[in-house]
Amino acid sequence: MIEFKNVSKIYHTRENTITAVDQVSLKIEAGEIFGIVGYSGAGKSTLVRLINNLEKPTSGEVLIDGDNITELSGKALRQRRQNIGMIFQHFNLLWSRTVRDNIEFPLELKGLSKAERQQKADELIDLVGLKGRETAYPSELSGGQKQRVGIARALANDPEILLCDEATSALDPATTEEVLELLLQINKRLHITMVVITHEMHVVRKICQHMAVMDAGAIVEQGAVLDVFRHPQADLTKEFVQDEVNPETEETETVVSELLAQVPDGLILKLTFHGEQAKLPIISEMLKRFPAIELNIIEGNIHQTQGGALGNLYLQLIGEKPLLDEGVHFLNQMHVDTEVIRSAGSK
Amino acid sequence: MQDPNSFASYFNFSQVNWHDLMTATWDTVWMTLLSVIFVFILGIVLGLLLFETTGKHSFWAVLLNKLTAIFVNVFRSIPFIILIVLLIPITKKITGTIIGPKAAIPSLIISAAPFYARLVEIGFHEIEAGVIEAAEAMGASKLQIMWKVLIPESMPAIISGITVTGISLIGYTAMAGVIGAGGLGNLAYQDGFQANQNAVTLTATIVILIIVFIFQAIGDLVVRKIDKRSIA
Numbered sequence: 001m002i003e004f005k006n007v008s009k010i011y012h013t014r015e016n017t018i019t020a021v022d023q024v025s026l027k028i029e030a031g032e033i034f035g036i037v038g039y040s041g042a043g044k045s046t047l048v049r050l051i052n053n054l055e056k057p058t059s060g061e062v063l064i065d066g067d068n069i070t071e072l073s074g075k076a077l078r079q080r081r082q083n084i085g086m087i088f089q090h091f092n093l094l095w096s097r098t099v100r101d102n103i104e105f106p107l108e109l110k111g112l113s114k115a116e117r118q119q120k121a122d123e124l125i126d127l128v129g130l131k132g133r134e135t136a137y138p139s140e141l142s143g144g145q146k147q148r149v150g151i152a153r154a155l156a157n158d159p160e161i162l163l164c165d166e167a168t169s170a171l172d173p174a175t176t177e178e179v180l181e182l183l184l185q186i187n188k189r190l191h192i193t194m195v196v197i198t199h200e201m202h203v204v205r206k207i208c209q210h211m212a213v214m215d216a217g218a219i220v221e222q223g224a225v226l227d228v229f230r231h232p233q234a235d236l237t238k239e240f241v242q243d244e245v246n247p248e249t250e251e252t253e254t255v256v257s258e259l260l261a262q263v264p265d266g267l268i269l270k271l272t273f274h275g276e277q278a279k280l281p282i283i284s285e286m287l288k289r290f291p292a293i294e295l296n297i298i299e300g301n302i303h304q305t306q307g308g309a310l311g312n313l314y315l316q317l318i319g320e321k322p323l324l325d326e327g328v329h330f331l332n333q334m335h336v337d338t339e340v341i342r343s344a345g346s347k
Numbered sequence: 348m349q350d351p352n353s354f355a356s357y358f359n360f361s362q363v364n365w366h367d368l369m370t371a372t373w374d375t376v377w378m379t380l381l382s383v384i385f386v387f388i389l390g391i392v393l394g395l396l397l398f399e400t401t402g403k404h405s406f407w408a409v410l411l412n413k414l415t416a417i418f419v420n421v422f423r424s425i426p427f428i429i430l431i432v433l434l435i436p437i438t439k440k441i442t443g444t445i446i447g448p449k450a451a452i453p454s455l456i457i458s459a460a461p462f463y464a465r466l467v468e469i470g471f472h473e474i475e476a477g478v479i480e481a482a483e484a485m486g487a488s489k490l491q492i493m494w495k496v497l498i499p500e501s502m503p504a505i506i507s508g509i510t511v512t513g514i515s516l517i518g519y520t521a522m523a524g525v526i527g528a529g530g531l532g533n534l535a536y537q538d539g540f541q542a543n544q545n546a547v548t549l550t551a552t553i554v555i556l557i558i559v560f561i562f563q564a565i566g567d568l569v570v571r572k573i574d575k576r577s578i579a
Binding site: 052054077078079080081082084086088090092093094095096097105106108109110137138139153157163 | 475477478480481482483484485486487488491495496499500502573575576577
């Protein structure tokens with residue numbers, strides 16, 4: 001477990017004082033993926049560097065499994081750092097070394113024998129899917145491949161913690177998905193605690209269980225990802241959530257009103273999913289039970305998070321009124337928020 | 348007797364004593380190589396010292412940085428011909444002589460190492476800060492960062508730097524030759540200019556040029572071989 005206790009980091013320059021991290025208290029459970037979101041300059045990078053003591057706090061404590069990492073220095077600190085992997089936005093690979101030698105680098109630092117290094121590197125090359133590219137130099141790799149090398153390198157010492165500093169921000173959307181998928185898979189397989197800092201809400205939604213939102217060095221909101229997405233409190237959080245979940249709210253409303261005009265009959269429902277139930281085949285279950293109901297999907301957006309799915313689905317149901325009522329009743333039983341936008345009878 | 352001022356005198360190669368030329372070439376080559384080796388080592392050490400102490404705020408770092416910078420700037424600025432005269436007593440202490448190739452080496456090293464140290468330092472500064480940070484995050488010690496990150500990652504700059512420095516060292520050996528250090532400079536001056544044998548001077552010049560070209564070619568080849576920063 002990683003714990004921040006009232007941590008502040010203040011930089012003094014000749015002209016002024018900058019509070020990069022402001023009285024942050026935070027708990028990150030072992031084995032989870034924790035997201036820290038904020039715009040650039042919010043202090044996320046400084047915060048994450050407090051965990052491996054690349055930055056020393058001005059005040060407060062950073063505890064890892066109860067040890068105060070801020071008090072470590074010299075050899076003890078270097079040994080501790082070997083248990084904390086880190087990946088970067090710009091990968092920070094050594095250009096003079098091949099894929100294999102980059103991955104072996106942390107093992108060399110630790111003083112492992114060549115045979116041990118090779119064996120570990122082989123495992124990691126397999127894990128991140130770089131088989132066949134062992135002898136390539138970083139300049140011969142794509143961004144996604146470079147980040148895979150970065151991930152393999154960070155995992156070489158079997159760390160308990162992996163810090164991800166905007167790890168997907170330099171990648172295109174498709175590659176971002178691949179890298180996030182890989183991180184998720186690694187988290188599940190190796191149970192590594194991951195701290196992910198990003199300005200992309202999408203990343204947090206996709207892989208994190210808990211999250212914090214940072215603004216001007218302070219944490220303005222934290223909680224389970226699903227809760228934050230459903231009930232954002234701070235204005236900044238609302239902004240981030242809105243951008244991610246519902247970029248087309250207005251569009252949907254237009255679609256619905258158009259449909260109301262175009263399709264004068266039938267029942268129109270809005271289903272709101274949040275959590276596990278979106279993984280169940282609720283709609284097909286309803287159709288199996290009530291085969292006489294005709295169904296149209298008007299509009300929908302479902303986003304997967306680690307706590308389940310989030311989103312809305314607009315449906316048009318056509319059929320006899322008593323049958324439709326039974327159908328709606330069934331949906332309510334399945335714990336889906338069902339809102340009747342237009343009932344079957346009215347015009 | 349041929350007119351020593353005529354153009355044709357440059358091509359009267361019968362004046363050239365090929366045995367002396369071989370000896371002089373050998374002297375130049377080994378004076379250069381030996382000083383290049385020392386300059387290479389000393390320059391990297393000084394370059395590391397400059398790099399590691401730049402931008403630090405502790406008293407010792409600032410002091411070390413200032414002292415190194417003064418040493419580097421002063422010795423880089425003294426014209427070589429003056430430096431070699433200035434260092435005669437020290438040279439005599441170290442090598443026991445003030446004539447011959449051996450006598451030139453201390454001055455050659457002291458004049459070229461500071462210049463090379465600056466080139467090395469520039470090479471280190473070209474490494475992305477993130478790469479060094481990544482090594483720190485992996486638990487690398489200062490020494491490991493120097494040995495496994497700074498030096499290998501700036502190797503093209505280190506090699507092209509020593510090529511440039513080596514070429515100016517060849518020039519310096521010729522100057523050192525004039526005051527008695529032997530080598531091709533000495534041959535060109537003593538047997539060529541002072542003996543009115545223009546062909547000897549020309550031959551010595553050509554041999555120096557060949558040495559420079561070979562040196563440059565080797566340097567370029569090595570840099571091309573080790574530089575993996577762009578796709579070949």
